[in-house]
Every structure is written in structure tokens, then in C-alpha cells.
Amino acid sequence: MKEDKILDSEELLHLAMHSNNPELTIEYLKRVLEMDCDNSKAYYLLGATHAQIGMYDRAIQEMSKALEIDPTLSTACFQLGLLHLTSGRVEEAREVWSALDKLGEVNPLYLFKRGMLSLVSDEFDACIDDLTKGIASNQINAALNNDMQKIIDKANEARNTTSASDLSQKSSNTDGGHHILLSAYKSNDETEH
Secondary structure, eight states, X not given: OOOOOOOXXXXXXXXXXXXXXXXHHHHHHHHHHHHOTTOHHHHHHHHHHXXXXXXXXXXXXXXXXXXXXXXXXXXXXXXXXXXXXXXXXXXXXXXXXXXGGGGOTTSHHHHHHHHHHHHHTTOHHHHHHHHHHHHHHOOSOHHHHHHHHHHXXXXXHHHHHOOHHHHHHHHHTSSSHHHHHHTTTTTOOSTTO
């Protein structure tokens, strides 16, 4: 009789990254963390998945844990800042995002962060400029570029019609808002620290 084969943490992580089923993804990632409690990537992906299903407090805790284990996870840093920002915690977003300053002013995550902070200050032209530059320099994560383009489109609209706070309120009541944060999570494998 053959013994049941058990998947290792690398296999489970790979399956989680390619699953379109949040329940299964969470199961895989929790199994990874049972085997390797210091797996920063598993915490990052678990946070992303919890954000995707609307469990934002858990997502923030798990993204924070990922960065505690590995502060070089720049995409996790950016996404954690976005979670804070869309939760109305601008100062927490600024604090988390300060770690992106070391990436330099031409790095797409730095430009995206600066653009988002401009947005919450109603500085629409600066927001659009930085997000556009970030998209042009981001050759790694097309989903994040798509999300930033959505924000540019909303910022263009807001520049002429509403304030950023009204935009934020509209986004949280529609498919935008938190969804804008989500499509880039699982598609990025964090290899670009």
C-alpha cells in the first residue's frame, strides 16, 4: 500500500498563488504557515486574499507580519499602505510607505505611493503625473498598472467635479475602492523587492 504523499510548503505556496478560489488559497497558505511560521510570502499572500474577500483588519495584520519578517517585500509595503489609506488611516499609510523612499524617485512603487498621497491631498495633477510615470516604469506588474490607471481615471474625473474625499467615499461604495487594491496582489511574486 502506497503512503499518501504530502505536499511541501513550496508546492502549497505555488498552488495558493495560482488558485482562483479564496477558500482553497487560504487553506493552502495556512498549511504553509503550519510548516514554516516565518514564511513572509505566505503571510503576504494570506493578507492579500483576506483583503480580496473583505477581511481588511486581518489583511493588515498579515501584511504587517510579512513585513516584520522581511522588510524588503516592497510590494507588500505598498499594498499595506493602500489598505491603510482606503481605511481612512492616512498617517499610518505615510508611515508604512516611508520604507519605499529608499527605492528612489524613479521606482514605480515610490511613484505610486507619492501619487496616492497627492490624491488624498486633492492634488490631482501631481497624482496623475506620478501615477502615469509609475505605470510607464512598471514593467513587472501589469495588474497594478491597471489599478493605477483606474485611479488616474477617477482622479481626472474628480479634478473637474469632486474633492478627493468625495472620490474616496464613492470608491468605497462601488466596485472601486478596496477592489483597486486587490487585482495586483496575487499576480506579483515579490521577486522585485
